Amino acid sequence: MYSFEIESPTSVADAVAALGKEEAQALGGGQTLIPSLKARLAAPSVLVSLKNIDEIKGVSVDGGTITIGGGTTHATVAAEVGGAYPALADLAVNIGDPAVRNRGTIGGSLANNDPSACYPAAALASGATIVTNTREIAADDYFEGMFTTALEEGEIVTAVRFPVPEAAAYIKFEQPASRFALVGVFVAKYADGVRVAVTGASEDGVFRWSEAETALTSKFSADALDGLSLSGDGMISDLHGSGDYRAHLIAVLTKRAVKAAA
Amino acid sequence: MTKVTMTVNGKAVSKEVSGNTLMTEFLRDELHLTGTHVGCDTSQCGACVIHVDGKSVKACTMFAAEAEGASVATIEGMANADGSLSVIQQAFQDHHGLQCGFCTPGMVMTAAALLKENPKPSEHEVRDYLEGNICRCTGYHNIVKAILAASGQDVSGIAAE
Ligand SMILES: Cc1cc2nc3c(=O)[nH]c(=O)nc-3n(C[C@H](O)[C@H](O)[C@H](O)COP(=O)(O)OP(=O)(O)OC[C@H]3O[C@@H](n4cnc5c(N)ncnc54)[C@H](O)[C@@H]3O)c2cc1C
Ligand code: FES
Ligand code: FES
Numbered sequence: 001m002y003s004f005e006i007e008s009p010t011s012v013a014d015a016v017a018a019l020g021k022e023e024a025q026a027l028g029g030g031q032t033l034i035p036s037l038k039a040r041l042a043a044p045s046v047l048v049s050l051k052n053i054d055e056i057k058g059v060s061v062d063g064g065t066i067t068i069g070g071g072t073t074h075a076t077v078a079a080e081v082g083g084a085y086p087a088l089a090d091l092a093v094n095i096g097d098p099a100v101r102n103r104g105t106i107g108g109s110l111a112n113n114d115p116s117a118c119y120p121a122a123a124l125a126s127g128a129t130i131v132t133n134t135r136e137i138a139a140d141d142y143f144e145g146m147f148t149t150a151l152e153e154g155e156i157v158t159a160v161r162f163p164v165p166e167a168a169a170y171i172k173f174e175q176p177a178s179r180f181a182l183v184g185v186f187v188a189k190y191a192d193g194v195r196v197a198v199t200g201a202s203e204d205g206v207f208r209w210s211e212a213e214t215a216l217t218s219k220f221s222a223d224a225l226d227g228l229s230l231s232g233d234g235m236i237s238d239l240h241g242s243g244d245y246r247a248h249l250i251a252v253l254t255k256r257a258v259k260a261a262a
Numbered sequence: 263m264t265k266v267t268m269t270v271n272g273k274a275v276s277k278e279v280s281g282n283t284l285m286t287e288f289l290r291d292e293l294h295l296t297g298t299h300v301g302c303d304t305s306q307c308g309a310c311v312i313h314v315d316g317k318s319v320k321a322c323t324m325f326a327a328e329a330e331g332a333s334v335a336t337i338e339g340m341a342n343a344d345g346s347l348s349v350i351q352q353a354f355q356d357h358h359g360l361q362c363g364f365c366t367p368g369m370v371m372t373a374a375a376l377l378k379e380n381p382k383p384s385e386h387e388v389r390d391y392l393e394g395n396i397c398r399c400t401g402y403h404n405i406v407k408a409i410l411a412a413s414g415q416d417v418s419g420i421a422a423e
Pocket of ligand 3: 359360361363364366396398
C-alpha cells in the first residue's frame with residue numbers, strides 16, 4: 001500500500017471538511033477499499049473513516065418507509081430489518097460471510113456500485129432514495145454504470161430510504177469463490193407496479209428489466225414471464241459464465257424470485 | 263504516524279502506527295502475537311479472524327488505527343485463565359478438527375463468535391457461519407463436529423467421513 005493518514009471524525013460536517021482535502025477518500029467498512037489499496041489501485045493521501053459517525057448508523061422504520069444510515073453494517077441490516085422488509089434482511093445476511101458483514105456498510109456498497117454487488121439491486125428494485133450530505137437522489141438516477149454513480153467527489157451517502165413493498169424477494173446465484181452474485185435478481189411488488197432489478201449480469205451494471213416488470217405488473221405470477229428472454233449481448237462474459245449464460249440465468253432467477261415473493 | 267490505544271486480550275496497549283498498518287501487521291509484528299495467521303491477505307480465507315468489540319472481523323482487512331479504543335480478542339486470549347484449553351479448543355483437539363493447524367486460529371475465533379450469537383446451532387448453521395473460513399486439510403467435517411460438540415450437543419451420531 002502507498003502511505004496515507006487516517007482521520008476518524010465524529011460528525012458528517014467534520015467528515016465533509018476532511019474529504020475536502022486533496023486526495024482524500026472515505027473509508028466505510030473497508031471490505032472493498034482495503035483490498036484495492038493493497039493492489040495499489042487507489043492512492044489517497046488521507047482516508048476519512050466514517051465509522052465513528054453515529055448520525056449515519058442504524059435502522060428506523062416509519063410507516064411504509066425504512067431508513068438505513070449509510071454507515072450501517074450488513075450485519076445490522078440483517079438483524080434489524082427482517083420484521084419490516086424480510087427480502088432486504090435476507091439479501092444482507094447472504095452478503096459475503098459473517099466477518100465481512102460485521103464491517104461492510106450499505107453506503108460503501110452503494111458508493112462502490114460493483115456490477116456484481118447485491119445492494120444496488122435492492123435499491124433499484126425498491127425505488128429507494130439515496131440520501132447524501134447535500135441532496136437526495138432517486139435510485140433510477142443514481143446508478144450510472146459499472147463502479148460509477150451520481151455521487152460527486154467527497155459526497156457521503158448518509159442514508160438510504162426504502163419504500164416497503166407488498167411482496168419482494170432477492171435470488172442470488174452465488175459465484176462460489178468470490179461469494180458475490182454471478183447473477184442476482186430483486187423483484188419488488190408495489191401498489192403501483194412491479195420492479196425488477198438485475199445485478200451481476202450487464203456490462204453497464206445494475207439495470208431494470210422492463211419487459212418483465214410490465215408482464216408482472218399485469219399478472220404477478222412466474223408464468224407471466226413465459227417466453228420472455230434477454231439477449232446475451234452487453235452481458236458480462238468471463239471465466240465464470242458467458243453473456244448468454246447470464247442472460248439465461250436472469251430469466252430463471254426472476255421466475256424463482258416471483259415464486260419466492262408470491 | 264498516529265498513536266493507537268486499545269485492549270488486546272484484556273491488556274491495555276498503546277503504540278505508534280502508520281495509517282496503512284493493518285491489524286494483522288499490528289498484532290503480529292508490533293505485539294508479536296503470531297497466532298493470528300495471514301493466509302490470503304485478500305479477505306477470502308478467514309485465517310486472520312479476530313474479535314473487535316465482540317464481533318468477528320478479518321484482521322487483514324482492517325487498519326490498526328480503526329481499532330482505537332476497541333477491545334480486541336485474538337486466539338492467544340482463548341485459553342482458560344489457568345492455561346488449559348477452552349471448551350472450543352478442547353473440542354477441536356478431541357474431534358480432530360485440525361490437521362496442519364493453519365486455519366485453526368480463525369476457525370476457533372469464528373466458532374466462538376457463532377456460539378455467542380447462537381449457543382445451539384444446527385449443523386447447517388455451523389457450515390453457513392464458516393462460509394468465510396477456508397481449510398485446505400480437514401474437509402471441514404471434523405471442524406463442524408468439533409463446534410457442535412463445543413456447543414454441548416451430542417455428536418456421537420455424526421459419522422466421521
Ligand atoms: C469476501 C467478500 C465477499 C463479499 N461478498 C459480497 C456479496 O456477496 N455481495 C455484495 O454486495 N458485496 C459483497 N462484498 C462487498 C461488501 O459488501 C463491501 O462491504 C461493500 O461492497 C463495500 O462496503 P464498505 O463499507 O466495506 O466500503 P469501503 O470498502 O470502505 O469503500 C468502498 C468505496 O465506497 C466509498 N464509501 C464508503 N462508504 C461511503 C459512504 N458512506 N458514502 C460515500 N462513499 C463511501 C469508499 O470511498 C470506496 O470508494 C464482499 C466482500 C468480501 C471481502
Ligand atoms: S488473511 Fe485475512 S482473510 Fe485470509
Ligand atoms: S487444518 Fe490445515 S488448513 Fe485447516
